[in-house]
Amino acid sequence: MSFKEKGLLVVLSGPSGVGKGTVCKALRTRGTRLKYSISATTRKPREGEVNGVHYFFKTREQFQQMIEQGKLLEWAEYVGNCYGTPVDYVRESIEAGDDVILEIEVQGALQVKRKFPEALFIFLAPPDLEELKHRIVGRGTESADLIESRMMVAKSEMELMQNYNYVVENDQVEKACDRIEAIVLAEHCRVDRLIEKYTVMKGNDET
Amino acid sequence: MSFKEKGLLVVLSGPSGVGKGTVCKALRTRGTRLKYSISATTRKPREGEVNGVHYFFKTREQFQQMIEQGKLLEWAEYVGNCYGTPVDYVRESIEAGDDVILEIEVQGALQVKRKFPEALFIFLAPPDLEELKHRIVGRGTESADLIESRMMVAKSEMELMQNYNYVVENDQVEKACDRIEAIVLAEHCRVDRLIEKYTVMKGNDET
Numbered sequence: 161m162s163f164k165e166k167g168l169l170v171v172l173s174g175p176s177g178v179g180k181g182t183v184c185k186a187l188r189t190r191g192t193r194l195k196y197s198i199s200a201t202t203r204k205p206r207e208g209e210v211n212g213v214h215y216f217f218k219t220r221e222q223f224q225q226m227i228e229q230g231k232l233l234e235w236a237e238y239v240g241n242c243y244g245t246p247v248d249y250v251r252e253s254i255e256a257g258d259d260v261i262l263e264i265e266v267q268g269a270l271q272v273k274r275k276f277p278e279a280l281f282i283f284l285a286p287p288d289l290e291e292l293k294h295r296i297v298g299r300g301t302e303s304a305d306l307i308e309s310r311m312m313v314a315k316s317e318m319e320l321m322q323n324y325n326y327v328v329e330n331d332q333v334e335k336a337c338d339r340i341e342a343i344v345l346a347e348h349c350r351v352d353r354l355i356e357k358y359t360v361m362k363g364n365d366e367t
Numbered sequence: 368m369s370f371k372e373k374g375l376l377v378v379l380s381g382p383s384g385v386g387k388g389t390v391c392k393a394l395r396t397r398g399t400r401l402k403y404s405i406s407a408t409t410r411k412p413r414e415g416e417v418n419g420v421h422y423f424f425k426t427r428e429q430f431q432q433m434i435e436q437g438k439l440l441e442w443a444e445y446v447g448n449c450y451g452t453p454v455d456y457v458r459e460s461i462e463a464g465d466d467v468i469l470e471i472e473v474q475g476a477l478q479v480k481r482k483f484p485e486a487l488f489i490f491l492a493p494p495d496l497e498e499l500k501h502r503i504v505g506r507g508t509e510s511a512d513l514i515e516s517r518m519m520v521a522k523s524e525m526e527l528m529q530n531y532n533y534v535v536e537n538d539q540v541e542k543a544c545d546r547i548e549a550i551v552l553a554e555h556c557r558v559d560r561l562i563e564k565y566t567v568m569k570g571n572d573e574t
Binding site: 325 | 489490492495496525528529531532533534535545546548549550552553554556557558561562565568
């Protein structure tokens with residue numbers, strides 16, 4: 161049988177403060193069979209960081225070239241450094257049958273959707289907006305104005321939910337992980353992914 | 368918050384001999400939160416069978432009336448008795464938030480698809496056609512001709528896979544159950560099912 165199932169690109173995103181990093185870390189701890197995407201960055205390597213393991217380290221010029229050549233699924237600049245997702249790494253992993261997970265901000269997810277619409281877009285949502293406020297407030301001793309403006313951003317990010325395939329409520333980290341694992345397993349059972357396998361089966365059948 | 372999530376109608380079907388009944392029984396044993404549909408039948412109650420629990424017992428006339436009034440999602444006749452799935456029972460359960468599972472033959476599933484396209488159609492598939500043949504042969508001491516004709520039917524039933532949403536391989540019963548549970552959980556996370564909930568949330572928000 162010559163059917164080889166491809167992997168999935170899973171994009172996990174959601175409003176700031178919802179707990180994307182925590183959920184991703186929990187998935188890793190569980191040993192969920194997901195390959196973590198490696199970002200390209202113009203940031204200098206820190207001690208112990210290995211090129212191609214922690215990041216793909218690039219010069220500004222190389223990074224700029226990747227953007228121009230469409231080699232990045234998405235990219236953004238934070239405090240003077242650029243970060244992006246190399247499309248080749250993602251495509252090669254998927255062709256090899258690996259499910260790749262990408263944990264990014266909502267703006268990045270929209271960029272991915274334009275370039276890779278066949279990805280699986282999962283929106284991590286807070287159980288309610290009060291809870292999100294608690295989490296934003298809980299982060300430190302920000303002023304009321306700053307909290308207010310962060311809530312405004314978070315609410316506008318919530319509006320982007322409709323661009324996603326799935327919504328996973330992050331009421332409890334373990335439950336959120338269960339849902340993400342279920343979504344990935346279910347997507348592998350979708351008829352359009354598997355029908356080729358059974359067509360191959362019928363072709364090879366000698367009964 | 369006035370959002371109430373509806374249940375799903377899960378239709379589990381697949382070729383004869385694939386093990387639909389075994390998988391359904393295993394789901395019950397596991398305690399998977401699924402409500403089993405109750406069939407209407409013209410068959411006489413056997414000892415211990417309770418109307419509205421094991422079956423809805425109907426006269427021929429009542430059953431015919433249900434067909435004419437579109438009260439059956441699907442129906443079929445076996446050895447002189449009619450069996451069908453009452454649409455009201457299914458709809459009421461779903462409205463109450465229960466996930467209902469229906470284990471039926473492929474012809475019945477096609478009938479349900481016409482009347483209830485929003486249901487979730489899961490095709491239980493054999494790991495390969497040889498395995499299906501083993502199972503069909505293993506049932507008894509049928510003649511080669513009968514086995515051949517059953518295989519013909521099974522193959523034609525395999526062609527109907529494309530009408531389904533998901534394909535679950537029944538390589539191992541427990542694995543098949545895992546996949547079915549994942550599909551149901553994932554479907555509850557689909558954005559089109561949940562977006563209303565978050566619209567309600569935003570409407571109620573006073574932050």
